[in-house]
Amino acid sequence: MLTQVLTALQNQDLLRAQFLLKEILASSPNNLDAMHLMGIVCGMMGRPNEALPFFEQCLQINPQDAMLRFNLAKALSSLQRDGDALEHHQQAAKLDPSNQDIWLNYGRSLDNLRKRKEALACYEKAVSLKPDLMEGWFNKGKILGELKCYDEALNSYMRAYQLRPTEPFLLGIILHYKMLICDWADLDGLYEHIQQNLRNGLKIVEPFGFQGISHSESDLLLAAKIFANERYPLRQAGPILAKPIRKKxxxxxxxxxxxxxxxxxxxxxxxxxxxxxxxxxxxxxxxxxxxxxxxxxxxxxxxxxxxxxxxxxxxxxxxxxxxxxxxxxxxxxxxxxxxxxxxxxxxxxxxxxxxxxxxxxxxxxxxxxxxxxxxxxxxxxxxxxxxxxxxxxxxxxxxxKRIISDRIFSRSELGLPENGFVYCCFNNNYKITPQTFDCWMRILKAVDGSVLWLIEDNVFAANNLRIEAKNRGVSPDRIIFATRLSLPDHLARHSNADLFLDTLPYNAHTTASDALWTGLPVLTCLGNTFPGRVATSLLSALEMPELITNSMQEYENLAVELANSHDKFQAIKNKLLNHLNTKSLFDTQTYxxxxxxxxxxxxxxxxxxxxxxxxx
The missing domain is CATH 3.40.50.11380 (Rossmann fold)
Structure with missing residues (x-):
């Protein structure tokens, strides 16, 4: 009868397999193979809680079975009991060290427990055993990204895409990682391909990464709906009847x-x-x-x-x-x-x-x-x-209560020119698009002695941006990179910048309020999406419409004008300083x-x- 069970499983007839296994276990309760298979069937039917007793009973009889340990660990992991699963993953890997699936799932549990370097070692072992294991390359990319090894992460995701180009949301992840390192080779073509597939209803892009490049509210809505439906569908309806009213x-x-x-x-x-x-x-x-x-x-x-x-x-x-x-x-x-x-x-x-x-x-x-x-x-x-x-x-x-440290930074120690106009943008590198960068380079060309001060999120982005500047006829030396500091010190060094240049289609958010809190003017352009309108929202709450533009041409012109018109720039800066404590943006109590x-x-x-x- 076990042969019939296996045939049913091959045909994905889980109900038939379950029925046959119940018959076997009714007449032979200690049939090890039937118990193991029943656990597998319960797991395949989405009932890992019911699978556990079968695997545990088998384990008492045969603790040296690698696949039994593997399946028990999988069931525990699916119940989000990854800590309990680790022992069984370890034992399975010792018993069958050449099984790539064991290493893959071992890595997943470690990943869920945020033991990322250990998880990475497991994924690397899995792909060394089976170089065409898409899941191994995909998970390796995820871990490398979390470790901020963006270049290696992109390579891993690209390998996964070569193995399975239909993997849901993978191409969108690749787009986001290219933006993280400012690798703009064929970025427009990739974006247009993703946009078209998204509009055709395909599972092509995750919402968060897509916000960094999309100017379309309807596209962002579609991306979110597809993603939510695929990854996080409604599990149960919410409460309907109201509860008794409480004082609090x-x-x-x-x-x-x-x-x-x-x-x-x-x-x-x-x-x-x-x-x-x-x-x-x-x-x-x-x-x-x-x-x-x-x-x-x-x-x-x-x-x-x-x-x-x-x-x-x-x-x-x-x-x-x-x-x-x-x-x-x-x-x-x-x-x-x-x-x-x-x-x-x-x-x-x-x-x-x-x-x-x-x-x-x-x-x-x-x-x-x-x-x-x-x-x-x-x-x-x-x-x-x-x-x-x-x-x-x-x-x-x-x-x-946001604290600005008392530390005094000189321009020279930050690598900035003593007298030139300092534009800055401390946004994450993935928010810098080629179109925004084109605008910035034209601004630098128009303002002699000016520099652009950016945050160095990763060395790959810094190198790529220097190359992009040179390709646009701007000396790479005019792009200065700031290393990350504690927030109080980071806020203190803002005093060495003159004007914060915002990004589009994804604005400065926390970084904009950081700059404004220090008295640094933020120049923005009103976008077409939620993330592209945030800086306008902040400046409006401070009643600073002088820093809000409605087109990139207007943004570019004003950036140049403020560098060349000391009186106009100083008037805006003085107004900002006066509004910090009198307008709504930083009034936490009223908010x-x-x-x-x-x-x-x-x-x-x-x-x-x-x-x-x-x-x-």
Missing amino acids: IRAAYLCGEFRDQATSVLMTGVYESHDKEKFEIFALDNGWNDGSVLRNRMEQAFQEMIDISSLSDEAVAELIKNLDIDILVNLNGYFGEARPNVFARHPAPIQVNFLGFPGTLGASYMDYLIADPIIIPPTSQEYYVEKIAYMPNSYQANDS TRDLEDLYQKMYDRYQANLNPEHLY
Whole structure:
């Protein structure tokens, strides 16, 4: 009968295989092969919990079976019990060291546990055993990217693409990694190919990377919908009936970046400013404690900070229900240490997309998106699945306690000219497109002695940008690269720049508010998408329309004019300094009250059994 089981499995007839195995085990309960196969069938049917007892029972009889260890580890890993799976991965690899699939899955568990260098060694072992193992090259690319070895990561992803060009979202990942290292060879052709395939409904590009190059809100919506449906589909419907009204609303912020990172740089003051008489706020931490000053402030601000990094999605969803959370805020979206599948289980009655990902998540289980009328004008609401909750000023939170160090940097120690006009842009390198760079090089040519000061995110991008400058007739020496410093020191060195040049189609976000906080003017161009309108939103909240342009030609002209017109430039700078403490952008207390007002409106609609609607 086992032969019939194997035939059924070959035909993907899992129900037939399960029926036959039940018959075998009814008459022969200790049949090792049948128990092992029953575990495999349960796993294939998406029921790893039911598979575990079969594998564990077999293991008691035959602990030296490599494939049994392998399948048990896979079942544990699918239940997000990767720590428990490691022992079985290790034993399987010892028993059958030439099996590439064992090394591949061993690496996945290590990867899930953030043991990235150990995971990389496993993936390298897997592809050494089977050079055409697409999954091995793909996973190797992922780890190398997380280790910021972008050039090697791109090579690994390219190898994976050669082996399987139909792999979902892979070509979009390749596009993003080319942008990370400013490798612009055939970038336009690749983008156009991806755009066309996206519009044909193919699983071609991940939303986050695509934001760096797309000017189309409709394309970004389509990318998000396809991605959400494929990777994070709705697991269960959310609550319908309202709960009893409480004196305090319970809000939980779920994030993987409760540490010294951009999201927390912006949000820590908001956590501290929440009205404790009206709100109970919780942190669901999918990251780690970096021991920073910011982390300590956040721990003091929340009623409770709960480590969810080792919990399964199901367990986190159950925790949220047990905490009786009213509003669950997604601070990651598709960025960073995210947990989208928690939100897909709809554990809270109100689910909010906020700050970490500048756009729609394309998922029906996300109820609201925090925005403002500039980044999402009413005419653009159709491009967002969520209902828009409008802040009266800029949507971006800011911490009025952001510290600028007392350290005094000289231009010479930063590699900058003593007298020339210093343009700067401290955005991530993937936001620099060839079109933006063309504009920057024309600006440098028009302003004698000027330089462009950029952040050195990786050496590959720096080298490529120097080459691109030379190809445009600008000396590579006029591109100066800044190494990364602690945030207080980084803010302090802004005083050595004259004008921050923004990027398009993805603006400066946290980097723009960093610059403005130090009194450094930011010149932007209003874009066509959420990420391309953020700097305009920030400058509008500071009432600085002089720094907002509506075309790249206007942007270029103004950048040159401000370098050549001392009086006009100084007037703008003085106005900015005067507005820092009098306008809304850095008023954390008022911002928090406005945010709480939106939370209250969301809660009131829910209590009235009303569906989410745009809130103003």
